Amino acid sequence: MKNNSVGVVTPQYFTFAEPPNALQLKSGRSIGPITLAYEAYGKLNEKKSNAILACHALSGDAHAAGFLEGETAAGWWDDMIGPGKALDTNLYYVICANVIGGCKGSTGPSSINPVTGKPYGLDFPMITIADMVEAERHLIDSFGIDKLLCVIGGSMGGMQALQWASAYPERIIAAIPIATALKHSPQQIAFDEVIRQSIMADPDWRGGYYYEHGQPEKGLAVARMIGHITFMSDQSMEEKFSRKLKNDNLSFQFIDDFEVEGYLRYRGYNFVKRFDANSYLYITKAMDYFDLSGEKFMPTVKKTAVRFLVISFKSDWLYPTHQSQDIVRLLKRKHAYTTYFDLISTYGHDAFLIEIEDETRLIKNFLVNVSPD
Amino acid sequence: MKSDHQIIASIINEGAHVLDLGCGNGELLAFLMQQKKALVQGIELDENQMHQCVERGLTVLQGDIESGLVDYPDKCFDFVILNQIMQQIKKADFVIQESLRVGKRVIVGFPNFAHMKARFTLVFRGKTPINEALPYYWFETPNIRFLTISDFIDYCDTKEIKIERQYYLGKSRPVHFMPNLFAQNALFVITRK
Numbered sequence: 001m002k003n004n005s006v007g008v009v010t011p012q013y014f015t016f017a018e019p020p021n022a023l024q025l026k027s028g029r030s031i032g033p034i035t036l037a038y039e040a041y042g043k044l045n046e047k048k049s050n051a052i053l054a055c056h057a058l059s060g061d062a063h064a065a066g067f068l069e070g071e072t073a074a075g076w077w078d079d080m081i082g083p084g085k086a087l088d089t090n091l092y093y094v095i096c097a098n099v100i101g102g103c104k105g106s107t108g109p110s111s112i113n114p115v116t117g118k119p120y121g122l123d124f125p126m127i128t129i130a131d132m133v134e135a136e137r138h139l140i141d142s143f144g145i146d147k148l149l150c151v152i153g154g155s156m157g158g159m160q161a162l163q164w165a166s167a168y169p170e171r172i173i174a175a176i177p178i179a180t181a182l183k184h185s186p187q188q189i190a191f192d193e194v195i196r197q198s199i200m201a202d203p204d205w206r207g208g209y210y211y212e213h214g215q216p217e218k219g220l221a222v223a224r225m226i227g228h229i230t231f232m233s234d235q236s237m238e239e240k241f242s243r244k245l246k247n248d249n250l251s252f253q254f255i256d257d258f259e260v261e262g263y264l265r266y267r268g269y270n271f272v273k274r275f276d277a278n279s280y281l282y283i284t285k286a287m288d289y290f291d292l293s294g295e296k297f298m299p300t301v302k303k304t305a306v307r308f309l310v311i312s313f314k315s316d317w318l319y320p321t322h323q324s325q326d327i328v329r330l331l332k333r334k335h336a337y338t339t340y341f342d343l344i345s346t347y348g349h350d351a352f353l354i355e356i357e358d359e360t361r362l363i364k365n366f367l368v369n370v371s372p373d
Numbered sequence: 374m375k376s377d378h379q380i381i382a383s384i385i386n387e388g389a390h391v392l393d394l395g396c397g398n399g400e401l402l403a404f405l406m407q408q409k410k411a412l413v414q415g416i417e418l419d420e421n422q423m424h425q426c427v428e429r430g431l432t433v434l435q436g437d438i439e440s441g442l443v444d445y446p447d448k449c450f451d452f453v454i455l456n457q458i459m460q461q462i463k464k465a466d467f468v469i470q471e472s473l474r475v476g477k478r479v480i481v482g483f484p485n486f487a488h489m490k491a492r493f494t495l496v497f498r499g500k501t502p503i504n505e506a507l508p509y510y511w512f513e514t515p516n517i518r519f520l521t522i523s524d525f526i527d528y529c530d531t532k533e534i535k536i537e538r539q540y541y542l543g544k545s546r547p548v549h550f551m552p553n554l555f556a557q558n559a560l561f562v563i564t565r566k
Binding site: 303307325329332337338339340341342344361362365366369 | 412413414420423424427428430431432433434435436443444445446449
C-alpha cells in the first residue's frame with residue numbers, strides 16, 4: 001500500500017426518514033426509511049469547515065478511496081483522494097455516499113421493502129438528482145456540518161454538485177462540476193433509452209421482479225457495453241485496440257474476433273456481478289430527468305457567492321465541451337466567480353477518472369483559495 | 374511591476390469587482406487581489422497562462438475575448454480591463470461596447486502606433502516599427518490592428534463615450550507634451566456618457 005493512500009476504510013451506514021417522516025420525493029411519492037452507505041476520509045476540524053462531499057457517477061459507489069478489508073482494488077477516485085492528493089485528506093474531510101436508488105449499500109430497488117418484506121423491484125419510486133442531493137443533505141446535517149467547503153463530482157456526480165449549488169447555495173462555499181451538463185441532450189437520453197431497453201428486453205428481467213431468480217445478465221451486460229463505448233473516444237479506442245485480433249486469424253464465426261469486442265464482453269459480464277439492473281434503470285432515468293437549464297438554476301439567487309471550478313475534456317463526446325460552456329454561461333448570468341478549463345485529453349468521458357495530473361493541479365490550487373481558514 | 378499595471382492599480386478602488394479580458398498569467402489581477410482586496414475574474418485562452426493564474430489563486434475562464442462578455446449582467450463589474458488586447462482582437466468595437474455594458478468603468482490600454490520612433494521607422498526607413506511597445510516582426514506579431522491615441526479619442530467622440538481619465542506613458546516616465554507623438558503606451562478610463 002502506497003503511503004499516500006487513506007489505507008483500509010470501513011463503510012458506514014446512515015439511516016433516516018423513518019415513517020412517518022418519510023422523504024418526500026420530486027415524483028410526489030415518498031420513501032422511508034432510507035439508508036445511505038458512505039465512507040469518510042481525513043478528519044473533520046473543530047469548526048466543521050473542511051468537509052468536501054465527493055459525488056459518484058452512474059455506476060459508482062461510496063467506496064471512493066483506500067481499500068476495503070481484504071480487497072486489493074482501491075476506491076474509484078483513489079488517485080484523487082488521499083494525503084497530498086487533489087482532495088488532500090491531511091487538510092480536508094472527504095465524504096462520499098452511495099446515491100439513493102443505488103445498489104451498493106444505499107436504499108434502492110434491490111433493497112427490502114419493509115412493507116412486503118421482499119426487494120422493492122419496480123415498486124421503488126422514481127428518483128431524481130434532486131432527491132439524491134436531498135438524501136445527501138440529511139447525511140451532511142447528521143454530521144452537524146453547516147457549510148460544505150465543496151461539492152465535487154464528475155458526470156452524474158457533477159449534476160449533484162450543480163444541484164447542491166442550485167438548491168443549497170448558502171450551504172456550500174464551492175462547487176466543482178466535472179464533465180457534466182445542466183441537462184441531458186436528446187442524444188444522451190437516446191443512449192440511456194437504448195441502455196434501458198436492452199435490460200428490459202431480457203426475459204430474465206421479469207418486469208423488474210427478478211430477485212428470486214437472478215439478474216437479467218445478458219441485457220445488463222449489453223447495457224454496460226453501450227455505456228463503455230460512450231465513455232471512450234474514437235482516438236482512445238484506436239490507441240487501445242485498433243483492429244487488433246484476439247487470435248491470429250479471423251474465425252468466420254460470430255465470436256469476439258477483435259480485441260475491442262473482447263474488451264466490451266469482459267466489461268459487460270463483469271458489471272453483471274457488481275451492479276443491480278434495476279438500479280441502472282432508475283439512475284439513468286434520474287439523469288435524463290435532470291434539468292437545471294435557464295431559470296431553473298439557482299432560482300432564488302440573483303448574484304451568488306458560490307465559487308465554481310468547471311472542467312470539461314476536449315475528447316468527451318458524451319458530455320461535450322459545449323455543455324460545460326453552457327454551465328459557465330449560466331454562472332456568468334449569476335455573476336459567479338468561475339474558473340473554467342477545457343482540458344486536453346484523448347480519453348473521452350473517462351478522462352475525469354484518468355487525467356489526474358491536470359485535475360489535481362487545478363483542484364488543489366482552487367481549494368486552497370476558497371478555503372476560509 | 375510594469376508601469377501600466379501600477380497605474381491600473383492606482384485607478385481601482387478597494388474591494389472592487391474587476392474583470393480582466395486577456396488576463397495572461399494573471400500578474401495584474403493577483404496584484405489587485407492582494408493590494409486592493411479586489412474580487413477578480415480573468416478570461417484567457419492560453420492553457421499554460423491559465424494554470425499560472427490558478428496557481429496565483431485567481432478565478433479564470435477559458436474563453437475568447439469576443440464571446441467572453443455576452444452573458445454577464447449589466448454593470449456587474451466595477452471595472453473591465455482591456456489592457457494590451459485592443460490591437461489583437463477582431464471585433465474591437467463590439468468588445469468595447471460590451472465592456473461598457475457589463476462594467477461601470479472600462480480601462481483600455483494599448484501601444485500608440487503614432488509614437489515618434491514608430492513614425493520615423495515607417496517614414497524614413499520604410500520598415501514596420503519595432504520598439505518596446507511594439508516588439509514584434511511583421512511575420513510573428515499577434516497584432517492585427519494598429520491604433521493611435523488620436524484614433525482612440527476620435528472613436529470615443531464618435532461613439533459618445535466619455536473619457537474620464539487618460540495616462541500617457543513613455544519608455545520610463547509619463548508623457549505630458551504631445552502624447553500622440555511622444556507616448557509609447559496609452560491608458561484610458563472610459564464610461565458611457
